[in-house]
Amino acid sequence: MRTVDRAKYDFAIAYPDPASVPAVDLAECARLAILEEGSELAVYPHDHGYPPLREYVAYKMARDRGFTISADDVLLADGSSQPNHILIEALVDPGDVVLTEHFVYSGTLRTLARFQADVRGVPTDENGILPDALESAIVLAESHGRPPKVIYTIPTFQNPMGWTMSIERRKAIIDIALRHQIAIIEDDCYVDLRYEGKTIPSIRSLDDAGVVSYVGSFSKITGPGMRLGYVIPPAELTPRLRPIKSGGGVNQFAAWAIHRYAISHLDEHVKKINDIQRIKRDTMLAALGENLGSVAKWSHPEGGLYTWLEMPADADLTATQPEARTVDVGYQPGPMFAPDGRTGNNYARLCYGYNTPDEIREGIARLAEVFDRKGYLDA
Ligand SMILES: Cc1ncc(COP(=O)(O)O)c(C=O)c1O
Incomplete structure (x- = not known):
């Protein structure tokens, strides 16, 4: 819920589209x-x-x-x-x-x-x-x-x-x-x-x-x-x-x-934000396909603000999180959501609500470069 210390390509937290706040x-x-x-x-x-x-x-x-x-x-x-x-x-x-x-x-x-x-x-x-x-x-x-x-x-x-x-x-x-x-x-x-x-x-x-x-x-x-x-x-x-x-x-x-x-106003507003967020979701899913399609899987949500990324089992997305921040990309690694607090190191939650479609494309490309440097894309 913190608002401080945010990445430019902020896929970490589920903010809605800021331009649409009525x-x-x-x-x-x-x-x-x-x-x-x-x-x-x-x-x-x-x-x-x-x-x-x-x-x-x-x-x-x-x-x-x-x-x-x-x-x-x-x-x-x-x-x-x-x-x-x-x-x-x-x-x-x-x-x-x-x-x-x-x-x-x-x-x-x-x-x-x-x-x-x-x-x-x-x-x-x-x-x-x-x-x-x-x-x-x-x-x-x-x-x-x-x-x-x-x-x-x-x-x-x-x-x-x-x-x-x-x-x-x-x-x-x-x-x-x-x-x-x-x-x-x-x-x-x-x-x-x-x-x-x-x-x-x-x-x-x-x-x-x-x-x-x-x-x-x-x-x-x-x-x-x-x-x-x-x-x-x-x-x-x-x-x-x-x-x-x-x-x-x-x-x-x-x-x-x-x-x-x-x-x-609310019903009209919900229709409007859903049209905007549908495009953002589609942009993120397409960007994942282009950049990580050969190695990763991700969910196809019918709504909401997240997709769940699964990288190969040996990828350590907890350890990689600080490195992603150096290129201004934020995400949350799997163990944050694990009831046992440990499992899911090769998973990450990616939120698509906040950034523009262009930023989503750029952020996912940057993330893929970091993963590439770590060797996660070597299938
Ligand atoms: C499942 C779920 N419940 C509750 C919340 C808390 O949100 P809020 O208190 O703003 O309604 C969140 C926030 O992301 C959430 O994802």
């Missing part, structure tokens, strides 16, 4: 909201966050994610990081087993480490987590008297691997979680960034029993600087989350601006 419209929305409701700043906001924005989230879930809730079921928070934090604090005690995709978002791994979770990675393929492997991991933990508490998953445009979990897998995972009584955290913060293919129903929409907490964010569709996201927990979990979200509700300025913006 600054003028957001400013106008904030101005109108302050004129309409400014005197409300004299009082503390609602504990769950600005009610009209929660109503919008409930409307969006029914329209886009296939489940019906009311505004009272929504808790606004800082991005989707804070919802993940709150859920983990509520659900995980030190030593509890948490299962997740082997390679998963490093921010959540850091939060899990803070709460001393015993995090175990489950293998995946291009359709998501492998149900048999998930079941085996659960049975193994149970056999040691340590039934897993939580399954954390990023089912859509997964960070860092880029795949989207198929509907069959989503159903299988719900089924397994219900049979073994395990809570699911569904982190769906990339779902709006679809560049091709059909939307797949949320895991939450398949949940009749109340095991899934759904997490979303406005970061990827307006800008992470807004720091606004939400969690929709199962009803009985809400009272446990409320006290953990300390400091009152979320910032009213941000909530007002996002609410006005969401009801007037």
